[in-house]
Amino acid sequence: MNKNVKTTLLLTLLMVFFGIHSQAQSQLKTGDLVDGIAVVVGDEIILESDIEDQATFAKQQGAAVTDKCEFVESIINNKLLIYEAKRDTLIENRSAAIKENAGQKYDQILGQFPDEKTMLATYKFRTSYEMKNAIEKIDTDNYYGQMKYGRITDKADVTPNEVTDFFNMYKFQLPEVKDEVSLSQITMYPKLTNAHKDEIIAKLNKIKQDILNGESFESQARIYSEDPGSAANGGLYKNIAKGKMVKPFEAAALNLQEGEMSDPVESDFGYHLIMLVKKSGKNYDARHILLKAEPNDEEIASAKKEMDSIRTLIMDGKLTFKDAAYRFSDDKQTKFNAGIVTAEDGSDKIEKLNLPPTIAYQIAGLNKGDITDVFQDVAQQDRKTVTIVKVDDVIAAHQLDIATDYNRIKQMALNKKKNEMVEKYVKERLPNVFISINDRYKSCVFKTDWRKTADNK
Template identity: 85%
Template sequence: MNRNLKFAFILTILLGFFGTKINAQLKPGDLVDGIAAVVGDEIILESDIEDQANYAQQQGAKISDKCEFLESIVSNKLMIYEAKRDTLIENRSAAIKENATAKYNQILGQFPDEKTMLAAYKFRTSYEMKNAIEKIDTDNYYGQMKYGRITDKADVTPNEVTDFFNTYKYQLPMVKDEVSLSQIVMNPKLTDAHKNEIIAKLNKIKSDILAGESFESQARIYSEDPGSAANGGLYKNISKGKMVKPFEAAALNLQEGELSDPVESEFGYHLIQLVKKSGKQYDARHILLKAEPNADEIASAKKELDSIRTLITTGKLTFKEAAYRFSDDKKTKFNAGIVTAEDGSDKIEKLNLPPTISYHIAGLHKGDITDVFQDETQHGKVVSIVKIDDTIDAHQMDITTDYDRIRQMALNKVKNEMVEKWVKEKLPNVFISINDRYKNCTFKTDWRKDTASR
């Protein structure tokens, strides 16, 4: 039997099974689940679309309509189907599953309790939400890897960039007000007395655990790690090299079930219990107490940074030298303090700046440096200064001032055309079926026509 016909036959049985199951359990007002589409052996359920749409919207994605979202999933599923058959693409299912749990716990840390979080994300159970995160991450990984394999040889010449600009110059977007910034960020240093206070608290927790309290309950009560506290401090299947060095060194020097002494890292102080060690992976629980500076420690850091600012403004030290010597921000200290956007550009739209930085650079000009100000990062309270390296007023995109942006747009167009060509070449050889519930959708790719001709 032809593979596509064989799979279509299996699909018919599956549809019958789902239909019987749904009708048997359906109550008035219940949402009917079922198969929305099939791509190769990748099945897309109605609930998958709903769950992924809810999660994507909560993460800031814009979804104009369900048809567009479905087509995006179908197109990606085609690349995923082919990616999983591509022996040059690594299977990362275990790592993706682990990361999905970590993401879930991280999101949970932003809410007062699990019920509130599930309601906000429109999921009924933690299993549904974790499953949705895992599916999205799986789709993203395999889709991106296949996209990279398809487009790895894409390039554009200067003449092609010019042609692209001349063709689309009246359709190119406006460039909004932008700035280029450099920064120096310092972590306030805790006094010895403050450090000893935190260590003493962890030692007390350790004593309570050794006296009979469970590590899990103590982690839920005391740990300040949003990624693991709700899960009793547990991280599973940790690969060597994934955690910060002090944590990993302490954890791997323990026997299973043994507790560490307080361990200092960039995140604070940890009490660690090794749960299990197997090959290059291990499970561990920890209780984190963040090293949050007090008012006096913050004031001391501000005074130190203000002295550094004076050295810069009087010409005794360049901003680049000061960033390298004194900044605690690993992302910028080795790059002259230069702040970059998500796409790697050093030009950042003013509207996308963090509110604190936006407030402190207001009214400043090129070359100016802010006064020392307090800020908050994922690691806690910091003090900072920011230098205005350049300001770019809003303008219509032009090849003389925005060549790199226009080149990237031209390159993206070439890549998209390569993917479209690849899809058309693959369609005749991959079984694709979209439920008739979507027969009124207008898709960019004529999936039904291509599948009907097989």
């Protein structure tokens, strides 16, 4: 119930993309698809296989891609933004960081497989280099496209009159709102007993002693670490910027000398054994071995009992849900906001179809003001939790109306204005950007006359 993308979602998206990528490769090998340059925008090249891959990927995500010419034009627009972003001195060049992060994502995915060969075979990549390049390309385009879009639309805003005008003009075209709910939650992480903590710490101390006796930190990380993002890489994280890691980890790492190893360190992720590899200015390299603090059945039962007591106080009117969330919730994203759960766009209205299955099941049949029984769930970093959820509101499916959906309509009007600003920017930049389109798209009628621009170079 948080806004951060979970590892499983990342892996699913990458699986879909890589599956598409491999299909295009196999088509190339069998001669079904003759690959080549479809479009050149500045020094950005769009291959025929890129267009096929992105179209298939869009369809997999539920988008309608019925007009290939329209789809190609959207890709050209995006590439022009990316080309301009790379030339914009106010946009930070993050190529090195993106490349490093691509390697870390690769290692994170690798941690889900028994070995590299199995992973590459699953994603249909021939080499690790090829797969890392694919990840890096996705991240690079996303970064530069988003940064340039943000720079162009930074000062965009709409007045109440503009929102009203937008609604009056498009109200018969606006989508219907599906069934929604507004929810609040109180989430607690079951606390480990001292005996359980001591057991984990003792295991880490044993690993540390084995390393001091000659075992390599890297090999022990591969064997014991429960961090999917680094275990396969010997526990290594490179070029870590200060502030990126959780505070206990960073404090311990930066208090070490190069080559020195910490005692067990506790964080929200579990318990770490950390070795500082290198310090370089504001960045550092470190290896770690993570043992997650997984609660056992007894500890989960104890947390459920405590949460049930809190629920009883709320139901009896002795404690408000808002105060209980602030006092007892371990979810930092909601505890300071009266426990209110927000969607990706920041709204407190969430479509029922987009609810996690566990939450959807728990609130089924409940009405406004009802509170679920205590139930077990899984939160960020796959940590086990015990949770109660309050149904703050139930909104039936309806046509958008400015009286009840003003903020949503305002966002739509703002998005329209932003898109118009980007469209204007693209047209202004066209005379200064080389664009070449393959003749196989000569029958396309584009909104922007890309060919005329190219011919006039």
